[in-house]
Structures are given as structure tokens and as C-alpha cells.
Amino acid sequence: MRNIGIKCLLICVMFSSLYSVKSDLELGFYEKSCPDAEKIIYDYVKKHIPNVPSLAAALLRMHFHDCFVRGCDASVLLSSTSNNKAEKSASPNQSLRGFDFLDRVKSLVEAECPGVVSCADIIALVARDSVVAIGGPYWNVPTGRRDGLISKSSEASRELPAPTSNFSALQASFASKGLNLLDLVILSGAHTIGVSHCQSFSNRLYNFTGKGDEDPSLDGVYAMNLKEKKCRTPKDMTTIVEMDPGSFRTFDLGYYKHLLQRRGLFQSDAALMSNAATKSAIIQLLHNPLEVFFKEFALSMEKMGSIEVKTGSTGEIRKHCAVINS
Structure with a gap:
């Protein structure tokens, strides 16, 4: 059982061991083939992310979106071709940011060790290092992922959890x-x-059940504030809203505090409060020091980063992250 001590999740965690992710990834995979690879990545991230801290969230999201479709294989970075609509073009991915940042990191690593370090590993390492650069948790990133050869928009639309998802x-x-x-x-x-x-959430404010109503699970004062100061029309396509108001640049417990106040921005956030086990987990997190959340986040990120990875001779090591090697 993980340290959080949530009794109501004990059965779930025990059964999850039956589905634990196993892979051939290893810490220090590039120690001999490209010994400076991880330092090059870390140094670049450490230098630039403090200047654009909002990019840390974008790069972490990129890692999540990559791993949930065909596993962590950088398929999210492939561009569409005349014969194929890639994951990038799927609706959930059209708001992704950070592609240029990852391309610059890839070019630095390629200059040091051509054809050695995968784009999939770069996504995973950059996500971790970016979060650390803004004061968030550190987690182990075993490496050895290889890049996938397939990327389909339809799969991204089907596999990625939507902000409108219920529990x-x-x-x-x-x-x-x-x-x-x-x-x-x-x-x-x-x-x-x-x-x-x-x-991504305006339906909760203006048309939750298709009758011009508001999501009753959303705090009324918060909803009114969003409608009056942020999302003034149901079809607002440009305004951005902080997911953790007041501390959206700080990796803290603010998000969970907002959930207890019924102020989670997405329907998928509110859904966590609709289940007894997950609600209890949230309360337990808030009763523990921030370090507990950091430790648990590290464990879950390492687990997520190993989803359906390609290793050995599967896939390839792309020269350019947006295109398959010719």
C-alpha cells in the first residue's frame, strides 16, 4: 500500500498490482551511448522554463496525451501527411503547446549523439525537468523508449479522457x-x-443538460464569477482561465482545496468528488503535508510514463520528432 494511507482505496490498489506496468526501461539507459543526454536536456529546461513557467504545464500535458494513445512513444509529435490525420489534429490535441521547445531539445541531443535518444524519452524527461524547474516534485524517469511509427487522430479522440468525462x-x-x-x-x-x-467547460455554465442550465455540482458563486469576468458567452473560444485560481503557477494542493469547494473547473474534476473512494483520497491528501502529494505524484508519473512503451527493436529513433525516418 502506498504511503497515503487511504483505507477505502486499499482494494483498488491491491488489484491494480495485477495490471502493474512492466517494461524494459532502465535508469541511465543512455549512460554509455550518450552519457551527457540527460544533462543536456536538464540544462536547457532549467535555463528556459523559469522564463516561461506556464510551459511546464503544457509539457506535462503533452507527456500525458502521448502516453494515453499508443503508449509513451512520441506519436503525439508526428505531423499529419496527405494520407493520414495524425494525433496532433485531433480536437483534444489542438490546444497542445511545446512542440517547438521539444524540437529544440531534440536538435541539441542530436548534435551530441545522432540517432541515439528517442523523442519519446525526450518528452518524458522534459516533462519531469520542467515540473522540477517550477518547484514541483521530482520523479524517476527510466529511459529506453523508442518512437512509434503510427499516429491517428481518431485514436486520440477516442482514447484521451475528455474534460466532460463522468466518473x-x-x-x-x-x-x-x-x-x-x-x-x-x-x-x-x-x-x-x-x-x-x-x-472546455462552458457547457457547465450555459447548457449543462441541453436546456440552457448550469451544472448544479459547480459552486454558484464561482460559476457567476466565471460568467461575469471570464467566459461571458457560451461560444468564447479565446479566453483562458486558471485551473487552480490563485496559485496556477505553483505545484501545490490548491487544486484539491478547490474540489472540496465545488470549484473544480472541468466536469472531470467535479467527477472525482462523486465517488466515495476518490473523495476520501482528496480529503486525506489535504490532511497530509505537501511532501506526501509530491511522493505520490512521483510514483504515479513513473507508472504512467511506462504505459505500453516500445523498446528493443520495436519502433525507431526518429531524427526529427515530427516525421518518421525515411
Whole structure:
């Protein structure tokens, strides 16, 4: 049992061991083939993320979106071709940011060790180092991932949990990737940093059941504030809103505090409060020091980063992250 001590999740965590992710990844995979690879990545992230701290959330989200479709294989970085609509073009991915940042990191690593370090490993390492750069938790990133050859928009639309997901949909989505309810709660905590566009949750404000109504699970004062100061029309496509108001640049417990106040921005956030086990987990997190959340987040991120990885001779090491090697 993990240290959080949530009795109501004990059965879930025990059963999750049956689906624990196993892979051939290893710490220090590039120690001989490209010994400076991780330092090059870390140094670049450490230098630039403090200047654009909002990018940390975007790069963490990129890692999540990559791993939930075909596993952590950088398929999210591939561009569409005349014959194929790639994951990038799927609706959930059209708001992703950080592609140029990852390309710059890749070019530095390629200059040092051509054709050695995968784009999939770069995503995983950059996500971790970016979170650390803004004062968030550190987690182990075993490496050795290889890059996938397939990227389909339809799969991204189907596999990625939507901000409108209810609890059953979230549970099924995470379970399909070998992640349990505790992982769901902990990984949702990534919403403590970053922003969202109004269009991702405006239905909760203006048309929750298709009758021009408001989501009753959303705090009325918070909803009114969003409508009057942020998302003034149902079709607002440009305004951005903090997912953790007041501390959206700080990796803390603010997100969970807002959930208890019925002020989670997405329907998928509110869904965590609709289940006794996940609600209890949230309360337990808030009764523990921040370090407990950091430790649990590290465990769940390492688990997520190993989903359906390609290793050995599967896939390839792309020269450019947006295109398959010719």
C-alpha cells in the first residue's frame, strides 16, 4: 500500500498490482551511448522554463496525451501527411503547446549523439525537468523508449479522457492503461498548474443538460464569477482561465482545496468528488503535508510514463520528432 494511507482505496490498489506496468526501461539507459543526454536536456529546461513557467504545464500535458494513445512513444509529435490525420489534429490535441521547445531539445541531443535518444524519452524527461524547474516534485524517469511509427487522430479522440468525462468514463479510461483510482486522483492533481480555454467547460455554465442550465455540482458563486469576468458567452473560444485560481503557477494542493469547494473547473474534476473512494483520497491528501502529494505524484508519473512503451527493436529513433525516418 502506498504511503497515503487511504483505507477505502486499499482494494483498488491491491488489484491494480495485477495490471502493474512492466517494461524494459532502465535508469541511465543512455549512460554509455550518450552519457551527457540527460544533462543536456536538464540544462536547457532549467535555463528556459523559469522564463516561461506556464510551459511546464503544457509539457506535462503533452507527456500525458502521448502516453494515453499508443503508449509513451512520441506519436503525439508526428505531423499529419496527405494520407493520414495524425494525433496532433485531433480536437483534444489542438490546444497542445511545446512542440517547438521539444524540437529544440531534440536538435541539441542530436548534435551530441545522432540517432541515439528517442523523442519519446525526450518528452518524458522534459516533462519531469520542467515540473522540477517550477518547484514541483521530482520523479524517476527510466529511459529506453523508442518512437512509434503510427499516429491517428481518431485514436486520440477516442482514447484521451475528455474534460466532460463522468466518473465511470474516467475510471474506465485509466484502468485501460493499468492505472487505478489513486493514480486518477494523483495525476488529476497536475491541474494545480496551467490554464484552460472557456470552450472546455462552458457547457457547465450555459447548457449543462441541453436546456440552457448550469451544472448544479459547480459552486454558484464561482460559476457567476466565471460568467461575469471570464467566459461571458457560451461560444468564447479565446479566453483562458486558471485551473487552480490563485496559485496556477505553483505545484501545490490548491487544486484539491478547490474540489472540496465545488470549484473544480472541468466536469472531470467535479467527477472525482462523486465517488466515495476518490473523495476520501482528496480529503486525506489535504490532511497530509505537501511532501506526501509530491511522493505520490512521483510514483504515479513513473507508472504512467511506462504505459505500453516500445523498446528493443520495436519502433525507431526518429531524427526529427515530427516525421518518421525515411
